[in-house]
Amino acid sequence: MEGNTNKERGGVEWxxxxxxxxxxxxxxxxxxxxxxxxxxxxGFFQRxxxxxxxxxxxxxxxxxxxxxxxxxxxxxxxxxxxDGVGGNAMWAVMTVVVVFEYTVGATLCKCxxxxxxxxxxxxxxxxxxWVASQSGERFEPIILQLSVFLLATAATxxxxxxxxxxxxxxxxxxxxxxxxxxxxxxxxxxxxxxxAHHRLSTIAIGTSICIITTIVFCPVWAGxxxxxxxxxxxxxxxxxxxxxxxxxxxxxxxxxxxxxQGYKCALNSKATxxxxxxxxxxxxxxxxxxxxxPWLEYVKVGASLRSxxxxxxxxxxxxxxxxxxxxxxxxxxxxxCVRLSNASSGVMREVAVVxxxxxxxxxxxxxxxxxRNAVEELENALKSLSKQPILAAEGVTLVExxxxxxxxxxxxxxxxxxxxxxxxxxxxAEKAEFEVETAEEAKKGQSxxxxx
Amino acid sequence: MEGNTNKERGGVEWxxxxxxxxxxxxxxxxxxxxxxxxxxxxGFFQRxxxxxxxxxxxxxxxxxxxxxxxxxxxxxxxxxxxDGVGGNAMWAVMTVVVVFEYTVGATLCKCxxxxxxxxxxxxxxxxxxWVASQSGERFEPIILQLSVFLLATAATxxxxxxxxxxxxxxxxxxxxxxxxxxxxxxxxxxxxxxxAHHRLSTIAIGTSICIITTIVFCPVWAGxxxxxxxxxxxxxxxxxxxxxxxxxxxxxxxxxxxxxQGYKCALNSKATxxxxxxxxxxxxxxxxxxxxxPWLEYVKVGASLRSxxxxxxxxxxxxxxxxxxxxxxxxxxxxxCVRLSNASSGVMREVAVVxxxxxxxxxxxxxxxxxRNAVEELENALKSLSKQPILAAEGVTLVExxxxxxxxxxxxxxxxxxxxxxxxxxxxAEKAEFEVETAEEAKKGQSxxxxx
Numbered sequence: 001m002e003g004n005t006n007k008e009r010g011g012v013e014w015x016x017x018x019x020x021x022x023x024x025x026x027x028x029x030x031x032x033x034x035x036x037x038x039x040x041x042x043g044f045f046q047r048x049x050x051x052x053x054x055x056x057x058x059x060x061x062x063x064x065x066x067x068x069x070x071x072x073x074x075x076x077x078x079x080x081x082x083d084g085v086g087g088n089a090m091w092a093v094m095t096v097v098v099v100f101e102y103t104v105g106a107t108l109c110k111c112x113x114x115x116x117x118x119x120x121x122x123x124x125x126x127x128x129x130w131v132a133s134q135s136g137e138r139f140e141p142i143i144l145q146l147s148v149f150l151l152a153t154a155a156t157x158x159x160x161x162x163x164x165x166x167x168x169x170x171x172x173x174x175x176x177x178x179x180x181x182x183x184x185x186x187x188x189x190x191x192x193x194x195x196a197h198h199r200l201s202t203i204a205i206g207t208s209i210c211i212i213t214t215i216v217f218c219p220v221w222a223g224x225x226x227x228x229x230x231x232x233x234x235x236x237x238x239x240x241x242x243x244x245x246x247x248x249x250x251x252x253x254x255x256x257x258x259x260x261q262g263y264k265c266a267l268n269s270k271a272t273x274x275x276x277x278x279x280x281x282x283x284x285x286x287x288x289x290x291x292x293x294p295w296l297e298y299v300k301v302g303a304s305l306r307s308x309x310x311x312x313x314x315x316x317x318x319x320x321x322x323x324x325x326x327x328x329x330x331x332x333x334x335x336x337c338v339r340l341s342n343a344s345s346g347v348m349r350e351v352a353v354v355x356x357x358x359x360x361x362x363x364x365x366x367x368x369x370x371x372r373n374a375v376e377e378l379e380n381a382l383k384s385l386s387k388q389p390i391l392a393a394e395g396v397t398l399v400e401x402x403x404x405x406x407x408x409x410x411x412x413x414x415x416x417x418x419x420x421x422x423x424x425x426x427x428x429a430e431k432a433e434f435e436v437e438t439a440e441e442a443k444k445g446q447s448x449x450x451x452x
Numbered sequence: 453m454e455g456n457t458n459k460e461r462g463g464v465e466w467x468x469x470x471x472x473x474x475x476x477x478x479x480x481x482x483x484x485x486x487x488x489x490x491x492x493x494x495g496f497f498q499r500x501x502x503x504x505x506x507x508x509x510x511x512x513x514x515x516x517x518x519x520x521x522x523x524x525x526x527x528x529x530x531x532x533x534x535d536g537v538g539g540n541a542m543w544a545v546m547t548v549v550v551v552f553e554y555t556v557g558a559t560l561c562k563c564x565x566x567x568x569x570x571x572x573x574x575x576x577x578x579x580x581x582w583v584a585s586q587s588g589e590r591f592e593p594i595i596l597q598l599s600v601f602l603l604a605t606a607a608t609x610x611x612x613x614x615x616x617x618x619x620x621x622x623x624x625x626x627x628x629x630x631x632x633x634x635x636x637x638x639x640x641x642x643x644x645x646x647x648a649h650h651r652l653s654t655i656a657i658g659t660s661i662c663i664i665t666t667i668v669f670c671p672v673w674a675g676x677x678x679x680x681x682x683x684x685x686x687x688x689x690x691x692x693x694x695x696x697x698x699x700x701x702x703x704x705x706x707x708x709x710x711x712x713q714g715y716k717c718a719l720n721s722k723a724t725x726x727x728x729x730x731x732x733x734x735x736x737x738x739x740x741x742x743x744x745x746p747w748l749e750y751v752k753v754g755a756s757l758r759s760x761x762x763x764x765x766x767x768x769x770x771x772x773x774x775x776x777x778x779x780x781x782x783x784x785x786x787x788x789c790v791r792l793s794n795a796s797s798g799v800m801r802e803v804a805v806v807x808x809x810x811x812x813x814x815x816x817x818x819x820x821x822x823x824r825n826a827v828e829e830l831e832n833a834l835k836s837l838s839k840q841p842i843l844a845a846e847g848v849t850l851v852e853x854x855x856x857x858x859x860x861x862x863x864x865x866x867x868x869x870x871x872x873x874x875x876x877x878x879x880x881a882e883k884a885e886f887e888v889e890t891a892e893e894a895k896k897g898q899s900x901x902x903x904x
Contacts (some may be wrong), residue, residue: 047613048609048610048613051612051613053610057613058609061607061608062604062606062608062609062612063605065604065605065608065628066600066602066604066605066608067601068602069600069601069604069632070597070600070601071627073596073597073600073632073635073636076636076637077593077636088513090633090637093629093632093633093636094629094633097625097628097629097632098625098629117766122633139499141529144525145522145525148518148522148525149518149519149522150518151519152514152517152518152521153514153515153518154514156512156513156514156517156518157500157504157510157514158500160503160507160514161499161500161503162509172480173549173550176517176521176549177545177546177549177550180521180525180545180549181545181546182540183525184525184528184545185528185542188500267762268722268723270720271720272724284658306521309721310762310765311765311769312766312768313759313762313763313766314762314766314767314862315766316765317865317868317869318643318861318865320844342817369658381591382854401857402834402857402860402861405853405857406638406857406858406861406862408854408856409770409855410766410770411476411858412856413766413769416769417769440498
């Protein structure tokens with residue numbers, strides 16, 4: 001019997017009797033429901049811990065939220081402050097919770113939206129209220145209801161318009177909220193003025209606490225995040241390109257899969273880039289960036305990066321194809337392909353350096369020229385291949401060289417897209433008025449490149 | 453003088469005198485500032501109008517928001533209702549404004565989050581309040597402040613954890629908000645219970661008005677939206693594939709650019725798909741979908757679709773390359789390539805039909821087999837090409853056939869990815885337990901296909 005084997009192993013058996021008279025051994029998994037639950041919760045906390053350790057900025061943000069809330073709650077404990085806002089300190093707490101975001105830009109955006117939305121809706125609400133109160137008891141509720149219905153509909157519609165959604169989505173919501181509250185509140189107009197005053201001052205208190213906390217303690221600037229995101233994506237893309245080409249043409253496959261897959265980050269960062277760019281536009285001068293830095297140009301750079309990433313994805317796919325290329329041909333072509341991929345990834349790296357140093361590009365033209373030469377050489381190699389003895393004599397068919405030809409064409413396409421990327425970065429350099437590199441810096445850059 | 457020419461043309465000149473003594477003709481653009489402003493505003497409204505006409509669903513949503521707000525504002529006008537919630541009707545209005553979202557799933561998600569967050573934070577807040585009040589006047593504010601700080605930090609951190617962010621982001625925020633408000637409010641515990649009761653009942657009123665309005669009047673289900681999005685992307689992808697291959701191999705270029713570019717929609721829909729899938733999980737049974745429909749499988753289908761789209765992007769790129777392919781070769785290959793692309797796009801269309809009819813796929817295996825045959829034939833054509841007289845005799849070099857080879861390889865890669873897509877759809881069909889097609893329906897489907 002099986003039970004014996006189990007006992008021989010020294011295990012204790014957990015059996016349950018089934019409805020049909022047989023019994024079933026409980027599996028270890030379901031045996032210790034509690035243990036499994038504990039291990040699941042443990043795993044959750046472990047992952048959370050790792051998240052915190054890997055991204056200390058996020059941990060700091062959490063502490064900042066706690067701090068801002070502690071600050072604003074002082075309004076409850078200090079009598080004069082509490083009375084100053086007529087017992088409406090609640091709105092200040094609410095503002096802090098709702099408005100405090102991860103990046104400075106997002107926080108500023110929400111602050112401005114909240115203040116403006118409340119002010120506009122307040123002014124309009126008082127006006128409508130006055131009109132309604134003048135038109136007699138019978139029409140008053142009708143006018144109020146109708147205005148709420150119409151304005152809520154219109155404001156909700158405005159949230160669907162892309163240009164408004166990008167910058168004033170939250171403001172439109174606050175507008176609806178405030179207007180509805182005022183219109184239906186049924187207060188007299190004088191009372192409304194007092195309320196509006198308190199409401200605005202609590203919002204001012206809440207937003208200033210948020211802005212101070214977010215800027216003073218380890219600020220996370222949306223602009224800097226966008227800048228780093230784009231830079232990192234460039235580096236990942238060049239690493240992927242180098243990695244997969246080297247791996248394909250080399251006999252030993254030592255490159256870890258991870259460097260290869262870096263390009264995938266660039267594939268899906270469109271939404272992040274756009275929202276960061278929108279928030280960055282609200283930010284004052286910080287780090288190396290002035291107010292009015294051309295953040296929208298960064299979105300264009302991101303788009304060019306992505307178009308390179310699509311090609312690298314296809315390259316990866318065609319490299320994994322099963323068709324076997326004769327070794328001699330592979331070696332012959334490997335030189336040209338690796339040279340071209342190195343030239344392209346070199347341009348990407350240089351472009352990344354330009355972005356991070358914010359100096360006018362000086363070497364890119366030269367490197368792009370080099371890349372164009374590499375393209376030409378690869379094309380010449382392709383041209384001469386059909387005359388090569390190996391193809392004619394050894395009976396190598398086109399299907400065997402097909403992967404090589406595809407890889408070459410895709411590399412040529414990647415080179416073309418890399419040039420467009422360089423153009424986009426040039427656009428940033430011009431609009432942001434990057435400084436010209438001094439001779440000394442250029443030398444240093446050159447020697448650094450030599451040391452690579 | 454230039455001025456003369458202007459006058460001869462009958463134009464009136466608007467000049468401004470510059471600081472340096474010269475004068476400058478004002479351009480027509482800046483001349484009529486007001487006119488320009490009006491035309492800009494007009495353009496804005498025109499675009500808004502078009503948005504509304506093209507997507508009436510969004511317009512209906514706006515009306516629904518207005519309706520829900522009008523409904524909830526009745527609480528202010530009906531005395532018994534107003535007194536029933538202790539004058540806290542404000543919270544009901546607030547709930548409606550904040551919770552009402554475009555899709556049913558998003559609204560339900562926010563409703564559940566708001567109710568749960570408020571309830572949990574309320575219970576915890578009352579508990580902490582009681583502990584603090586028991587520990588003497590000196591420690592009370594310290595305990596309260598500390599608890600706010602710690603819980604706000606922890607809850608904010610939880611919002612960074614992907615699994616929580618996807619489903620409970622809003623709940624965590626409401627938790628922080630309610631807990632802070634309760635802890636610092638300084639009320640006695642009995643008063644708190646009353647407040648909690650009112651708060652919860654206003655939230656219940658607000659959420660039920662939202663849920664009723666959103667479900668009863670022209671509901672927009674996140675699940676259906678996701679389903680249609682994926683379906684449309686499939687159709688667009690197959691159209692793009694057909695369109696660009698036909699365009700490349702045909703001599704007349706009649707296909708409009710627009711059908712080609714459809715694949716771009718699939719490239720950037722990852723974020724939308726994921727959020728829709730998350731919201732769809734909250735939705736009850738609707739349309740053809742049961743509660744617990746495998747929406748997360750749809751995300752996988754979307755990912756396979758995107759991987760096809762990347763390849764089509766690269767295909768488009770390599771088709772635009774300047775290299776000129778000899779016409780004879782192009783025609784010879786065109787047949788095989790068009791056949792393969794038709795087979796692939798056929799599988800995509802069939803897969804789209806399976807998704808929308810929700811019947812077990814019956815013809816896909818057969819069509820995939822056909823696609824595999826087309827791949828084989830194309831490979832054979834490539835194999836035999838090097839033996840073709842045209843290549844040897846006319847001195848066609850490899851660089852001239854390179855675009856053809858690349859297009860072929862990419863088409864083969866697209867076929868491989870289409871098979872994966874079919875596998876992902878099979879996964880949906882199994883998990884959602886699609887019904888088996890009746891013989892009649894199958895016949896109808898066949899005849900419909902024949903009529904294409």
